[in-house]
Amino acid sequence: MRLTTKGRYAVTAMLDLALHAKQGPVSLADISARQEISLSYLEQLFAKLRRNELVQSVRGPGGGYRLGAEAAQIVVAQIIDAVNESIDATSCGGEGNCQDGQICLTHHLWCDLSKQIHQFLSGISLADLVARQDVVAVAKRQDDLQALDLIEASAV
Amino acid sequence: MRLTTKGRYAVTAMLDLALHAKQGPVSLADISARQEISLSYLEQLFAKLRRNELVQSVRGPGGGYRLGAEAAQIVVAQIIDAVNESIDATSCGGEGNCQDGQICLTHHLWCDLSKQIHQFLSGISLADLVARQDVVAVAKRQDDLQALDLIEASAV
């Protein structure tokens, strides 16, 4: 099991998408600026998200990405899965052949843990996150900062 | 956050220790044979477990390791922590300075997840595992197989 910057980036980017959905397609450049994630790395993550139909792309100027489904239908567990960060805590992938074709001493423990985490992350949709007070506050901070940066950039 | 073979090995070895506690100190060679874990790797893991006082060592022939506390007092979360596999899912270590000194968009989500996992793994002691039916069954299988291997080895 692994949960690193990769999975966190993917969820963060998807949440950013959900937050700015009403303004039409969101470009990766915008997400990159707001969330401080390398643009090229984002591109690689979004390739996987697109293959998993979690986002739709719009090419050309003014283009970007849209959510592939309603925010309420997209759940954190799916996003992490999509970028290949397995939530599974077992070594056997849940198959139960961890020791010579049979289960190892701690097989059920890791199965239970996997189930626990999966249930938790499956219970949280993008819509849930968008509705959270702390998320709204951070999003506002980021939007304000980006607006400020744009003004400064145009002044130069 | 990471949960790999390393943490699983540590928990498995500790559980093996708890299961064979009544027969006096348990040698790493025995654990290595039963759980199919490289002896030298086990030594490295047990160095950390000893530093965290989760086990006590007995040197010399007939020596090995004993639990550092009652099985009911040792909890899975401690073991994983001891071998440096952080259960924390945040990038900031829970400090909340993930984006320019302030929290990032998904900070609370990862905090909640970390808490969730920690609670789960803190609620399971070695005594709990020893009492589980599936654990007892696997332990018996491993003990029988090891006994058989010893007979075969002496026959050669």
Next chain:
DNA sequence: TATAAGACCTAGTAATACAGTAGGATATTG
């Protein structure tokens, strides 16, 4: 008292994945 069983310690290594960079091709708007 010599031997062997075991803990204890350090260094090194192949494989893997992460996080990021670089450079370009393709599509679309104006």
Next chain:
DNA sequence: CAATATCCTACTGTATTACTAGGTCTTATA
């Protein structure tokens, strides 16, 4: 045509994992 943006592939430094190899120190026992 030019600019914007997605799309695609290849490469790279770094860190960690899981493991091997060698050795030292301690102690029960024959």
